[in-house]
Amino acid sequence: MTKPMYEGKAKQVFATENPDELLVYFKDDATAFNGEKRGTIGNKGVLNNKISTFFFNLLSEKGIPHHFIKMLSEREMLVKKLDILPVEVVVRNIAAGSLAKRIGWEEGRKLPSTVIELYYKDDNLGDPLINNYHIKALGLASPEQVETLEAYALKINEILSAFLKDKKLELIDFKLEFGVHKGEVLLGDEISPDTCRFWDSETGQKLDKDRFRRDLGNVEEAYQEVLRRITGQ
Amino acid sequence: MTKPMYEGKAKQVFATENPDELLVYFKDDATAFNGEKRGTIGNKGVLNNKISTFFFNLLSEKGIPHHFIKMLSEREMLVKKLDILPVEVVVRNIAAGSLAKRIGWEEGRKLPSTVIELYYKDDNLGDPLINNYHIKALGLASPEQVETLEAYALKINEILSAFLKDKKLELIDFKLEFGVHKGEVLLGDEISPDTCRFWDSETGQKLDKDRFRRDLGNVEEAYQEVLRRITGQ
Numbered sequence: 001m002t003k004p005m006y007e008g009k010a011k012q013v014f015a016t017e018n019p020d021e022l023l024v025y026f027k028d029d030a031t032a033f034n035g036e037k038r039g040t041i042g043n044k045g046v047l048n049n050k051i052s053t054f055f056f057n058l059l060s061e062k063g064i065p066h067h068f069i070k071m072l073s074e075r076e077m078l079v080k081k082l083d084i085l086p087v088e089v090v091v092r093n094i095a096a097g098s099l100a101k102r103i104g105w106e107e108g109r110k111l112p113s114t115v116i117e118l119y120y121k122d123d124n125l126g127d128p129l130i131n132n133y134h135i136k137a138l139g140l141a142s143p144e145q146v147e148t149l150e151a152y153a154l155k156i157n158e159i160l161s162a163f164l165k166d167k168k169l170e171l172i173d174f175k176l177e178f179g180v181h182k183g184e185v186l187l188g189d190e191i192s193p194d195t196c197r198f199w200d201s202e203t204g205q206k207l208d209k210d211r212f213r214r215d216l217g218n219v220e221e222a223y224q225e226v227l228r229r230i231t232g233q
Numbered sequence: 234m235t236k237p238m239y240e241g242k243a244k245q246v247f248a249t250e251n252p253d254e255l256l257v258y259f260k261d262d263a264t265a266f267n268g269e270k271r272g273t274i275g276n277k278g279v280l281n282n283k284i285s286t287f288f289f290n291l292l293s294e295k296g297i298p299h300h301f302i303k304m305l306s307e308r309e310m311l312v313k314k315l316d317i318l319p320v321e322v323v324v325r326n327i328a329a330g331s332l333a334k335r336i337g338w339e340e341g342r343k344l345p346s347t348v349i350e351l352y353y354k355d356d357n358l359g360d361p362l363i364n365n366y367h368i369k370a371l372g373l374a375s376p377e378q379v380e381t382l383e384a385y386a387l388k389i390n391e392i393l394s395a396f397l398k399d400k401k402l403e404l405i406d407f408k409l410e411f412g413v414h415k416g417e418v419l420l421g422d423e424i425s426p427d428t429c430r431f432w433d434s435e436t437g438q439k440l441d442k443d444r445f446r447r448d449l450g451n452v453e454e455a456y457q458e459v460l461r462r463i464t465g466q
């Protein structure tokens with residue numbers, strides 16, 4: 001295969017014959033804490049490709065525009081090429097991770113209202129939290145784009161939370177990336193246990209990348225369990 | 234004197250015979266980096282009381298509602314009692330301090346547009362940056378109050394920046410606290426070299442608490458110079 005156009009922490013991105021489309025290859029590599037912790041999760045690439053494919057299809061049905069075109073192989077996905085907006089959108093229903101630390105709440109406490117956080121996508125800076133004034137001053141996105149991101153993020157939260165509840169999974173929080181394709185804002189990247197926190201609704205068991213971050217064991221099994229629950233496979 | 238109702242890092246707050254009014258006593262104590270660095274700055278209490286008094290009077294003329302009633306002595310100020318909103322409002326014109334770190338800009342670079350940042354006033358948490366969603370979820374202030382804080386903060390920035398420019402001082406950034414008095418949002422706390430960054434317009438010399446934070450020397454002299462320039466004393 002040719003050299004990737006871009007190699008990220010979890011995926012490689014390749015050009016295709018069509019300049020409007022890219023091929024995304026899902027790796028087993030896992031990183032945490034801004035690259036400080038590194039390792040691999042067996043079969044993660046395959047599982048995240050399948051899980052993301054499932055969620056993008058679900059969002060299609062609900063009218064959320066996204067980059068996903070089709071799965072090409074176990075680890076490969078064909079997507080629309082985006083100019084990625086350097087603003088990561090995090091949606092939170094339950095306090096966990098950095099939010100729990102920031103506001104001094106114990107993990108697992110339900111937030112009285114949904115929290116959206118915007119982070120500047122910049123590995124060198126450690127993806128800092130930012131607000132609309134930072135975005136404007138840095139020219140990261142237009143105010144209209146930020147409005148669109150937040151509206152889609154809230155809609156996606158409703159769709160995913162409701163769907164997952166039926167599968168006995170609690171959607172604690174998740175991170176989205178968006179980009180522009182032919183002037184339109186589309187959801188990009190992936191939706192997987194790498195980018196979401198999923199807790200078993202009954203036992204509270206973590207079924208996501210926190211098992212890797214915190215050395216909880218059974219990481220691959222957790223990703224497998226998410227795929228099993230959402231697809232019934 | 235009676236025991237203070239509240240003792241902060243830089244001031245003591247005393248009840249008065251009038252339940253709607255408080256006495257604020259300005260100390261020489263200085264802290265930085267969330268209390269990690271401690272010291273005193275000679276005469277700081279006197280200087281900050283005089284500088285704050287001057288700025289509150291300036292803001293009165295321009296129609297900004299605030300807590301200041303009158304100076305009682307060199308170190309004492311009479312103010313309207315506020316229920317302080319636990320949201321610190323930072324306004325920035327030029328990148329410096331934590332913003333320069335957050336976005337990876339060198340200090341002194343002009344921001345293309347004014348940046349407002351909201352911080353959760355909580356010493357134990359280290360006053361973390363927050364956004365409107367955090368404020369709503371934590372119930373720190375109503376959306377209308379946040380709008381008011383931001384509008385006043387921008388207006389105060391215009392007033393102070395224009396005034397200081399004439400005195401050959403650049404207003405780099407500053408922190409405000411607001412509170413509620415009889416249902417109305419008023420500006421509270423202090424406006425001083427402890428809470429603002431002032432740079433000499435020509436030489437770029439720092440005339441504020443960064444001289445203490447960064448051990449630059451001549452700290453008292455810098456505070457004195459700010460008072461001299463703004464009042465002509």
Ligand SMILES: Nc1ncnc2c1ncn2[C@@H]1O[C@H](COP(=O)(O)OP(=O)(O)O)[C@@H](O)[C@H]1O
Nearest residue numbers: 008009010011013067079080081082084188189
């Ligand atoms: N449709 C798309 N078009 C262009 N770039 C994309 C698209 N979807 C995702 N990306 C980018 O490709 C990279 C995916 O690789 P990943 O390993 O997740 O990177 P990172 O280390 O930045 O998280 C990310 O930088 C992501 O923003």
Ligand SMILES: Nc1ncnc2c1ncn2[C@@H]1O[C@H](COP(=O)(O)OP(=O)(O)O)[C@@H](O)[C@H]1O
Nearest residue numbers: 241242243244246300312313314315317421422
């Ligand atoms: N008008 C007011 N009414 C009540 N509290 C006030 C008023 N103005 C300021 N304060 C509070 O008084 C304290 C001032 O003391 P300071 O030493 O600056 O405290 P801190 O250590 O919290 O910065 C702060 O907590 C501030 O919020």
Ligand SMILES: [Mg+2]
Nearest residue numbers: 008009010189
């Ligand atoms: Mg990624």
Ligand SMILES: [Mg+2]
Nearest residue numbers: 241242243422
């Ligand atoms: Mg203070």
